[in-house]
Amino acid sequence: xxxxxxxxxxxxxxxxxxxxxxxxxxxxxxxxxxxxxxxxxxxxxxxxxxxxxxxxxxxxxxxxxxxxxxxxxxxxxxxxxxxxxxxxxxxxxxxxxxxxxxxxxxxxxxxxxxxxxxxxxxxxxxxxxxxxxxxxxxxxxxxxxxxxxxxxxxxxxxxxxxxxxxxxxxxxxxxxxxxxxxxxxxxxxxxxxxxxxxxxxxxxxxxxxxxxxxxxxxxxxxxxxxxxxxxxxxxxxxxxxxxxxxxxxxxxxxxxxxxxxxxxxxxxxxxxxxxxxxxxxxxxxxxxxxxxxxxxxxxxxxxxxxxxxxxxxxxxxxxxxxxxxxxxxxxxxxxxxxxxxxxxxxxxxxxxxxxxxxxxxxxxxxxxxxxxxxxxxxxxxxxxxxxxxxxxxxxxxxxxxxxxxxxxxxxxxxxxxxxxxxxxxxxxxxxxxxxxxxxxxxxxxxxxxxxxxxxxxxxxxxxxxxxxxxxxxxxxxxxxxxxxxxxxxxxxxxxxxxxxxxxxxxxxxxxxxxxxxxxxxxxxxxxxxxxxxxxxxxxxxxxxxxxxxxxxxxxxxxxxxxxxxxxxxxxxxxx
Amino acid sequence: xxxxxxxxxxxxxxxxxxxxxxxxxxxxxxxxxxxxxxxxxxxxxxxxxxxxxxxxxxxxxxxxxxxxxxxxxxxxxxxxxxxxxxxxxxxxxxxxxxxxxxxxxxxxxxxxxxxxxxxxxxxxxxxxxxxxxxxxxxxxxxxxxxxxxxxxxxxxxxxxxxxxxxxxxxxxxxxxxxxxxxxxxxxxxxxxxxxxxxxxxxxxxxxxxxxxxxxxxxxxxxxxxxxxxxxxxxxxxxxxxxxxxxxxxxxxxxxxxxxxxxxxxxxxxxxxxxxxxxxxxxxxxxxxxxxxxxxxxxxxxxxxxxxxxxxxxxxxxxxxxxxxxxxxxxxxxxxxxxxxxxxxxxxxxxxxxxxxxxxxxxxxxxxxxxxxxxxxxxxxxxxxx
Numbered sequence: 025x026x027x028x029x030x031x032x033x034x035x036x037x038x039x040x041x042x043x044x045x046x047x048x049x050x051x052x053x054x055x056x057x058x059x060x061x062x063x064x065x066x067x068x069x070x071x072x073x074x075x076x077x078x079x080x081x082x083x084x085x086x087x088x089x090x091x092x093x094x095x096x097x098x099x100x101x102x103x104x105x106x107x108x109x110x111x112x113x114x115x116x117x118x119x120x121x122x123x124x125x126x127x128x129x130x131x132x133x134x135x136x137x138x139x140x141x142x143x144x145x146x147x148x149x150x151x152x153x154x155x156x157x158x159x160x161x162x163x164x165x166x167x168x169x170x171x172x173x174x175x176x177x178x179x180x181x182x183x184x185x186x187x188x189x190x191x192x193x194x195x196x197x198x199x200x201x202x203x204x205x206x207x208x209x210x211x212x213x214x215x216x217x218x219x220x221x222x223x224x225x226x227x228x229x230x231x232x233x234x235x236x237x238x239x240x241x242x243x244x245x246x247x248x249x250x251x252x253x254x255x256x257x258x259x260x261x262x263x264x265x266x267x268x269x270x271x272x273x274x275x276x277x278x279x280x281x282x283x284x285x286x287x288x289x290x291x292x293x294x295x296x297x298x299x300x301x302x303x304x305x306x307x308x309x310x311x312x313x314x315x316x317x318x319x320x321x322x323x324x325x326x327x328x329x330x331x332x333x334x335x336x337x338x339x340x341x342x343x344x345x346x347x348x349x350x351x352x353x354x355x356x357x358x359x360x361x362x363x364x365x366x367x368x369x370x371x372x373x374x375x376x377x378x379x380x381x382x383x384x385x386x387x388x389x390x391x392x393x394x395x396x397x398x399x400x401x402x403x404x405x406x407x408x409x410x411x412x413x414x415x416x417x418x419x420x421x422x423x424x425x426x427x428x429x430x431x432x433x434x435x436x437x438x439x440x441x442x443x444x445x446x447x448x449x450x451x452x453x454x455x456x457x458x459x460x461x462x463x464x465x466x467x468x469x470x471x472x473x474x475x476x477x478x479x480x481x482x483x484x485x486x487x488x489x490x491x492x493x494x495x496x497x498x499x500x501x502x503x504x505x506x507x508x509x510x511x512x513x514x515x516x517x518x519x520x521x522x523x524x525x526x527x528x529x530x531x532x533x534x535x536x537x538x539x540x541x542x543x544x545x546x547x548x549x550x551x552x553x554x555x556x557x558x559x560x561x562x563x564x565x566x567x568x569x570x571x572x573x574x575x576x577x578x579x580x581x582x583x584x585x586x587x588x589x590x591x592x593x594x595x596x597x598x599x
Numbered sequence: 600x601x602x603x604x605x606x607x608x609x610x611x612x613x614x615x616x617x618x619x620x621x622x623x624x625x626x627x628x629x630x631x632x633x634x635x636x637x638x639x640x641x642x643x644x645x646x647x648x649x650x651x652x653x654x655x656x657x658x659x660x661x662x663x664x665x666x667x668x669x670x671x672x673x674x675x676x677x678x679x680x681x682x683x684x685x686x687x688x689x690x691x692x693x694x695x696x697x698x699x700x701x702x703x704x705x706x707x708x709x710x711x712x713x714x715x716x717x718x719x720x721x722x723x724x725x726x727x728x729x730x731x732x733x734x735x736x737x738x739x740x741x742x743x744x745x746x747x748x749x750x751x752x753x754x755x756x757x758x759x760x761x762x763x764x765x766x767x768x769x770x771x772x773x774x775x776x777x778x779x780x781x782x783x784x785x786x787x788x789x790x791x792x793x794x795x796x797x798x799x800x801x802x803x804x805x806x807x808x809x810x811x812x813x814x815x816x817x818x819x820x821x822x823x824x825x826x827x828x829x830x831x832x833x834x835x836x837x838x839x840x841x842x843x844x845x846x847x848x849x850x851x852x853x854x855x856x857x858x859x860x861x862x863x864x865x866x867x868x869x870x871x872x873x874x875x876x877x878x879x880x881x882x883x884x885x886x887x888x889x890x891x892x893x894x895x896x897x898x899x900x901x902x903x904x905x906x907x908x909x910x911x912x913x914x915x916x917x918x919x920x921x922x923x924x925x926x927x928x929x930x931x932x933x934x935x936x937x938x939x940x941x942x943x944x945x946x947x948x949x950x951x952x953x954x955x956x957x958x959x960x961x962x963x964x965x966x967x968x969x970x971x972x973x974x975x976x977x978x979x980x981x982x983x984x
Binding site for chain 2: 217242399
């Protein structure tokens, strides 16, 4: 293909949007490599330690959108020590030096300091979008810097971050000249925000389509905002605490009626069930509804609401919806593609919330369902088999039975057959999370049938090394494997070491892997970083040189071009 | 710290709670799951109920993942490893001897079995190779495994600070009771689960049949796999089912306003560090003004360069705080986000709407776009003073 002028090749590459496709074409020949790298605008780095930031900027100088991910997934559940790593600063520094034309930055599970945000704010004149997901390390001071210096900012999306409230009126730092905002999400902020400044900001940003407020915003303020933003498509409400007879509530209903474009709703902290009536007028248009922050809404009220939502595609609820509520969802929401049911009362004494019945109901009513996250108290093989038959299109199937290692309550059997049915039936399955009582057999099934599986999460499962080996030898598209509290040891770890270079990462915690096994792995595979994350207290007490027989509490293995990282804290050993 | 007496008096020092715990405690304070003592206790020996036992009962009634949050709340929570059970012995809960470990381990297993011997489904809470921190924290973990955890912490705190012997005894009793129940030979979770079925649920939710057959799960780090902020949702929201909606809102407001003390932040121009002031301590604007002066006088004096006259100058700065005539003016931000001059409304209205205070340089007043509010408030102040 060298007789095509480069411009033509580049133009053809424009049609390749997926990173993987572009990665593949860049390996065809040197000419294509060159064309591709100079024309790549969107770069995705799945593991921030797999490659040096400078290297990325050097290879892709035209980067406009950069996405970087940091900590392993289990960090979400406090399994990764706080200062393990995943710092954003080196990436922002490298981009500032190498790609000053950067327009969008997306970071997930990284430590972002105020200093990095300030650097970001000052380094990229065309900066348009900042998306931070599950990050930490910054405060409202950093946000103030972004608001102040990023002229032309279109998107500021803060999802589930830990943000320190330094009380700065960061929102007021958006200059009066800022009219470009299209998406603003500060729902995760705990502190107060100047409501007046917010109202003025949304009023002058006429292209604003997505607004997600935090809990500190009152209903009165929300009503005033909605009046100014009738074209809003996505809304995250604030606290929604209001007396239903109050004038503010009436104004709210009125404002909602004006918002004819609303398709997505979330927020609803502290909402009293009666106040849900205010959104009934919007429900028929809703495609996305997130009520997972509203434990005050019990099944019956949820049901009343959902009966209006027949266009719903994505629903996040708490398990207080109950099996009956899910049955209503099944009969109403025929377009449903994604369902997440979160546990509501983990420590309390609530009634059994959702069981396998709810899931079966959903599967029989919602044939388009392809993504599931389901926390329940019990599950049966029969139910899973039925679900597998009804919904063969699952791409993401995450089932969490709250009681670890719990078997099928009807038969007392492990859930191998149920999950086996899922992987056999759902050929497009890319992500799977297992729970309940499981033997090696389920892994045999997974290895054999889950050909497209990319991410597998295992907890309290399996009997022996064979289980893990089935997976490693079987799932050829596996990218991320995370295992906790399962009896897999060195033999499994070392059985197929080449596999890890085809994957992004492997996490094993509270398994039977020993220090010796980790060392052996590191020795055999120099292009893997084998991180042993020590229990901090233990490392004070343990002898200087723990024996190779010592079981490793947490191990994180990932392929890398960058060698051992130099920012690891002392409790992390990189072998 | 001695481990042998399983009584938690020595061991039971609630660990210094990090913020997360404080938040949880604070947020659940208005909504205890059930008042202590509503359960019928049929503990071995029929001892009187204690909040500890209550906690145990509730904990055992739990479905699913019990309270991983608890371990999350303990400092160095990342250090809480659930080490595999295999290595037996060692220091268990409350400092148990090896021989007791088997009986007293919290196990997960098939329902009905005393935990069984299956490797795969067994976790042991009794497995910490850490010292005193562990025993206290473990004791805390066992003890507070439920929505009544706050109640228990409170009584523990109470115990510590006031030291009523009785309270301590009961707690000890409760803990000992835990041991003796287990010692009777059945696997602990099993026996206790059966016990739950005898206990009248009282304030608890309706018992479900599966509670009898379910093996009580031990609290596990990072389980269930949900983000921390989701774990606090129930406790920090208002439960509507019991009260009328009106009551909810009113109660909430009353609670907010009648809490002991109303702390608001106050910042002063030119001073980087802010302070907090308790508005409940004053009943008029004059007293507030004096308090503001006291708060910032030292800081302001320290900033001025002239050592000779610093105090005089600094004191002068606080004259005329309320009427706009001085070098500085006191303003506040109300619950609607508007900036207002202090002094314009009756004191109690002020207290109920103020969110933050600020000592502004009077020359900056117009810059704040106080607008009409300025002249209106000024007149109001003048008419009041």
